Amino acid sequence: MSATQKENSEATEVRARILEAAEQLFATHGFDTVSLRQITTKAGVNVAAVNYYFGSKAGLEVEVLGRVVRPINESRLQMLNDAEKEAGGRALEVECILHAALMPAIQTIKESEHSDPVVLKLAGRCMSETGEEMPVAIKKLFNQTDHRFCAALAKALPHLSKAEVFWRFHFTMGAMLYSLTQHETLVMMSDGEVTADDAGKALQQLVAFAAGGFCAENACKGGGQ
Numbered sequence: 001m002s003a004t005q006k007e008n009s010e011a012t013e014v015r016a017r018i019l020e021a022a023e024q025l026f027a028t029h030g031f032d033t034v035s036l037r038q039i040t041t042k043a044g045v046n047v048a049a050v051n052y053y054f055g056s057k058a059g060l061e062v063e064v065l066g067r068v069v070r071p072i073n074e075s076r077l078q079m080l081n082d083a084e085k086e087a088g089g090r091a092l093e094v095e096c097i098l099h100a101a102l103m104p105a106i107q108t109i110k111e112s113e114h115s116d117p118v119v120l121k122l123a124g125r126c127m128s129e130t131g132e133e134m135p136v137a138i139k140k141l142f143n144q145t146d147h148r149f150c151a152a153l154a155k156a157l158p159h160l161s162k163a164e165v166f167w168r169f170h171f172t173m174g175a176m177l178y179s180l181t182q183h184e185t186l187v188m189m190s191d192g193e194v195t196a197d198d199a200g201k202a203l204q205q206l207v208a209f210a211a212g213g214f215c216a217e218n219a220c221k222g223g224g225q
Contacts, residue, residue: 015053017043023064031061066141068108073145075104080152091156094214098207101149101169102176106199106206146173157214164218172210179206 021043025034036057040047054060079100083092146169154165179186183196196202 011053014043014045014049018045018050018053018060019064019067022060023067026061026064069141072104072108073141075108076100076145077148079104080148084152092152094153094156094211095207097149097152097156098172098210098214099203101172102206102210103203105176106180106203153214160214160218165214168210168214171213172206175210176206 018039022034022039025038025042036047036050039057039060040050043049050057050060054063080097083096083100150162150165150169153169154160154162157165160168179196179202183202186194186196
């Protein structure tokens with residue numbers, strides 16, 4: 001191994017240690033609570049290393065979250081684009097849109113190479129933290145994707161106002177997150193008769209539930225505000 005190759009290998013290893021440490025700490029304590037010093041201590045590096053590889057703590061946050069968010073959103077959009085192309089301009093079935101919106105997240109998290117508790121906690125942080133706690137770049141990743149799905153749903157459900165579509169999509173994403181992060185509640189509720197171990201069954205139940213909500217009549221008079 002040449003000196004350059006050795007240097008690149010060491011840099012890759014340091015960068016990976018920082019990402020792993022930050023991921024675990026963010027998942028457990030949240031983005032705003034965790035300090036740069038905590039991350040560097042856990043990773044066994046100095047603060048300068050974070051600034052060198054990621055620019056800042058904010059840059060590190062985006063990188064950590066992007067590892068979870070970007071592949072999921074790319075898959076979601078690809079499924080939606082493929083379905084719309086096949087439909088040839090016709091409105092999609094609500095169930096088809098919801099399947100594309102939900103399946104990649106459920107499948108990716110269930111099949112993640114990372115430990116499930118860390119990934120699920122991180123997913124929860126992605127969806128639940130607000131204000132300055134959530135990096136702007138990650139908010140944009142969610143917003144761009146969610147707007148595409150809401151547009152497809154609005155086309156499929158012309159009886160709903162724009163506000164109603166956003167409300168119901170918001171509830172749907174919340175239900176997905178809850179089902180992924182609180183699956184033990186289902187076991188307790190059913191006294192062990194029902195589990196959420198099967199991702200396919202969980203997806204089927206969630207799509208059916210959400211489709212029922214989307215296809216209901218407009219809940220509010222005067223435009224659904």
